[in-house]
Amino acid sequence: MFLYPWYCGTKMLGMFCARAFSLAGCRTATRARSLHVFPGMTVAQIDEEVAKLLELKVKLGGDEGKHQFVLKTAKGTRDYNPKQMAIREKVFNTIISCFKRHGAETIDTPVFELKETLTGKYGEDSKLIYDLKDQGGELLSLRYDLTVPFARYLAMNKITNIKRYHIAKVYRRDNPAMTRGRYREFYQCDFDIAGQYDAMIPDAECLRIVHEILSELDLGDFRIKVNDRRILDGMFAVCGVPDDKFRTICSTVDKLDKMPWEEVKKEMVNEKGLSEEAADQIGEYVSMQGGKDLAERLLQDQKMSQSKQACAGLSDIKLLFSYLELFKVTDKVVFDLSLARGLDYYTGIIYEAVLTQAGVALVCTDAQNGAEESVSVGSVAGGGRYDGLVGMFDPKGRKVPCVGVSIGIERIFSIMEQKAEASAEKVRTTEVQIMVASAQKNLLEERLKLVSELWNAGIKAELMYKKNPKLLSQLQHCEETGIPLVAILGEQELKDGVVKLRVVATREEADISRADLIDEIRRRTSEV
């Protein structure tokens, strides 16, 4: 963020004050009024006032407003520079390759949906949805995730079977924490399987995909926590949580990865009005972690086994683990009863992947836990089964069972970026194979002709946009940007019908006939 020096600074109030001031020159009335209402305003009033002033400013428009604005991107968003894009492309390629390896098609949906399409799908998180201004016509909102648009797409096109991936940006008016990779605009990479299939086979494939992607990206150790919405609900029931409190208690359980049990319990009892006894019983269950064995044990658990729902969930967890064994991914998967994903639409298996390596700079090391403890750096993937969502869009309520996973790659980008910065290797941001350079003056036309020939042959080539660039500056540009070869033209070379081909790294030079040039470039750059 870049603030002009004549702005006084300190966030909202500073901006407000500066803006009021800068407008004062043209509209004294505005200034007087603004400063008048200044003391004792609430934040909301200030926001409103700021909005009014900004609007006024926009109306004033033109040159007088030109140099008054803050030169920045919207709160919680960022640009990607070419280096970041090179890293992002690499990450996307890994993820897309995996999705394609598993036979997924891809679709795309608009960045905004009718507001009502998103209504009632996200529980308490609905307040984070960005709405578009009512400019006449339909009421629109920016998509909050890719799952609800996917369900809308299935219902609208009456699709009952599809395996698709979708990589796109989603929008949440959350409190940004950009250093930790939390943004208001961020990418999701979703893979979902829709269709009526035999239990746990597609679910197991989703977990296998998370395992493949996190392994290939080489981000350090990770853990995939698995649970089931039905186990949670069954657990709540047998612990004595009233039916109408399942969702809100579930939201509280969901905070267990961010705060200790004691605080979670306090929220349950003090804020959500749960009995202390029920909370303690939940506390016992949510501390349990294990594998297939834990599912088997809980199926025998006197209390848990009273819930049909819980038993259905536990049997599926058992079956899931047997498939995961065949997929050879059980080393990273853990059945964790504390996992509770906040979104309303999940109906069965849920999961979340976290990076656990302590070495990563993102880690918030917790002194109390000691150095040995590996610390979670937060979720990098999550998903689950949502068998009811498509039915919410179908006029006849026809259900299409779905299971999917979403890779949250902003955090992955942050880690990859730090790795790239730490490593000595330079990230190239172009793929240029050769620079067409000249050793003498007045050779622009010859350079244009040659670069044109190279482009015709599909060679990635560039030239400097100067009539008479210095040879040294042409060579320097290659070294800076990692271009491996230079084709140097001079009077002599033109007479001889050759090009001087220079290898930037070794400074070797050789005369190559114009007829052989393209093959020679291909040979040398496929070597590299």
Added chain:
Amino acid sequence: MFLYPWYCGTKMLGMFCARAFSLAGCRTATRARSLHVFPGMTVAQIDEEVAKLLELKVKLGGDEGKHQFVLKTAKGTRDYNPKQMAIREKVFNTIISCFKRHGAETIDTPVFELKETLTGKYGEDSKLIYDLKDQGGELLSLRYDLTVPFARYLAMNKITNIKRYHIAKVYRRDNPAMTRGRYREFYQCDFDIAGQYDAMIPDAECLRIVHEILSELDLGDFRIKVNDRRILDGMFAVCGVPDDKFRTICSTVDKLDKMPWEEVKKEMVNEKGLSEEAADQIGEYVSMQGGKDLAERLLQDQKMSQSKQACAGLSDIKLLFSYLELFKVTDKVVFDLSLARGLDYYTGIIYEAVLTQAGVALVCTDAQNGAEESVSVGSVAGGGRYDGLVGMFDPKGRKVPCVGVSIGIERIFSIMEQKAEASAEKVRTTEVQIMVASAQKNLLEERLKLVSELWNAGIKAELMYKKNPKLLSQLQHCEETGIPLVAILGEQELKDGVVKLRVVATREEADISRADLIDEIRRRTSEV
């Protein structure tokens, strides 16, 4: 768009009526009020009323509203299904390859910007900008193009030199004409060169890029029209247009590709108050088309040569054509004095590419022109030089000269889609190489093990998510989706340590040992 049967239909009024009606069940007061105000309302009032009702409905929320909404995407937007995505991917690959061949880096910017960043950049088109609702905090708008965010990026990061491409969606609250490829959400593929360079070298490269892309996409014949903002302004000056009417007259000239001269003249004289004489003089100039020769002729033109500006533009056009000759693209480029791009920010060379082939279904054939005349199907690329835009963002007004081109690919998609539909060849939407199938029951575990081995080896493989799928349905799935190979497991194959490898197209089968399977799949699918 999918309307439920109990909706009465006919657009806005129909929807309004249906909504009021469906709400009436729960809130009689609303119904009475809505129906009361119904007769004699203006469209704007209706819009407002609809918005109010929708908001009311959202507030009612929950289940009662669940099945009442229209299942559709927002006006002017669309989903891409897997087939469309496969075509889109192909088009993007061609375009990105070209941009990379010319040494471009890539960047990304957020989908929304501060509202004030976009203010005052688009002239009369500003009304088409989508604003976000004021939910507290900053006032935001969806980006209208990629050029203004690019300029903001350069100024914010103090970048004075870059060659970058950016492929992303932009948003315009325009009147959609989706059959002709005009959407409210659409992709732009932008390539821009920023920096202080010698005249017309980067400009020529931009035109070469348009030529390469349109040739490679094989969309039929095309024409690239070139003009210069300074020539237009100079022409307006020597024709006696008052200074303060340059921009608005320019907007009118811009309509020459959509309406005949007589109507354009009428707008100039009747709506914009230009003298008939001035209009007629403009009319003479804007009918001129040619190449370098026309530029030379106009430099000698008694009237035109009085304008310094026009002469500067004409000299640059001359120089540009000399570079275009070296790039071997003059066959498609025409200097056309009627070309006037509407956006405020252009300062020099401007250009626009149109497809001219009559064979394409999109063509609006004009009977009066006769069958021989090739007809424009509208612009598929456009751009120009904008030397002042970055300076508008820089606190000290420092300029960074820029030139760029934007490929408008929605129309290209439409054509490619029609071509794909017309051709017999099936578009594959996945890249799956092999299906892991079973010939008998109870082989799910063996299938899971084998597919897992294939994924480990990077083979694109899938299996049906059924415990005991029929062999026939497994084979049918391959034929439908174009999977070339099937690995069939049976009791006998398991005993023998082999897999029956079936070629879907020829139905040939061969037993392959498990040890050789992966190599054999690779060999066969690289052949294909």
